[in-house]
Amino acid sequence: MVNKKWYGTLVLLLVIAIAATGCGGNGGGKGESKANAKLPAALQEKGDINIKVIRRIGGDDHTAQFLAGAKQEGEALGFKVDTFSANNDTAKFLDAIDQAANSDVDAVVLSHGNDEATVEAVRKLRDKGIEVVAFDSTGDLSQVEGVTLTSQKDESLAQFALDELVKEHGEEAKIVYLWVDGFPPMVRRNKVYSDTLEKYPGIKEVDRFGVASENTSVETQNAVAAMLAKHPKGEINAIFATWDAFAIGAARALIEAGRTEIKIYGIDVSNADLQIMQQADSPWVATAAVDAKLIGAVNLRLAAKKLAGEETPDTYDLDAALITQAQLKESKEEVNVSTLADVVPGWGASNAFEEDWMKAVKEAK
Secondary structure, eight states, X not given: OOOXXXXXXXXXXXXXXXXXXXXXXTTHHHHHHHHHTTSOHHHHHXXXXXXXXXXSOOSSHHHHHHHHHHHHHHXXXXXXXXXXXXXXXXXXXXXXXXXXXXXXXXXXXXXXXXXXXXXXXXXXXXXXXXXXXXXXXXXXXXXXXXXXXXEEOHHHHHHHHHHHHHHHHOTTOEEEEEOXXXXXXXXXXXXXXXXXXXXXTTOEEEEEXXXXXXXXXXXXXXXXXXXXXXXXXXXXXXXXXXSXXXXXXXXXXXXXXXXXXXXXXXXXXXXXXXXXXXXXXXXXXXXXXXOHHXXXXXXXXXXXXXXXXXXXXXXXXXXXXXXXXXXXXXXXXXXXXXXXGGTSTTTTOOOTTOOHHHHHHHHHO
């Protein structure tokens, strides 16, 4: 004979358990399941997707934004995304790629790989079936089948900044060139610079230098400060800085020396850059850039398309824009990267490679 009291307790416990399970299903689990159902069949078959984002350079705001953009985009699609910056240490960069090759990673997004060792490391990734997208990296990676090479439109970046410099200082400007060799984007920017000097033979290059390290801005600041001691007012009109880490250091040196009559025309942008440009009497008057966070997101989308078995291009260039101090001053509020679109139309927005299934996944989460 069944004990009615015990039976009632058992039924109550079962009801509570079922209700609890139902509540859990209405939370994140159900949302994740709904989002996963929007994924292409190839991704659904793979199950959990792991992507590694590995950047050789680091220690700057551009790197932080790039990594954040890739991570945010990947996680919005339901992927696990790990990021790593080698802070200009080539050995650490190559070791991170090697570790990825020997893990359960499905795709790797690389940034600033610039030597033959990178090509061999990527070849190992591809031999293991790992998809690869490489930003601002050596063109020799085109030899490896299935790799997509992406970059900012470096020619446009350099041209925007130099055109603004010439417009404001004329065809006989006396300038300092901040540049470093050995990086594919720098090589492309240097080509535009050389062409500009050829086009305007009256432009005089007073000095040039540059170093890429963990302390690029500090080293640049010291170098510019030393240079100013050799060149009194009137001997330099402008500085062309091919990297915002150079421009930051140069701006600090000019401000500290009271030499803000020398104007800076740079490349790249970050919140720190915008803050300097908006300071009273700031010498940094223009910079050409692509939203670093968007760059990370677009590279991640390309990796996702590869994993989904969709066609991707061998190369892709992201459009650049010119940001001027005058535009920033038009705003009643201080401008940062998030609000830059208020003064630069179209800034930070691109649906490049954002497929309908990606939008559906994001909406379902």
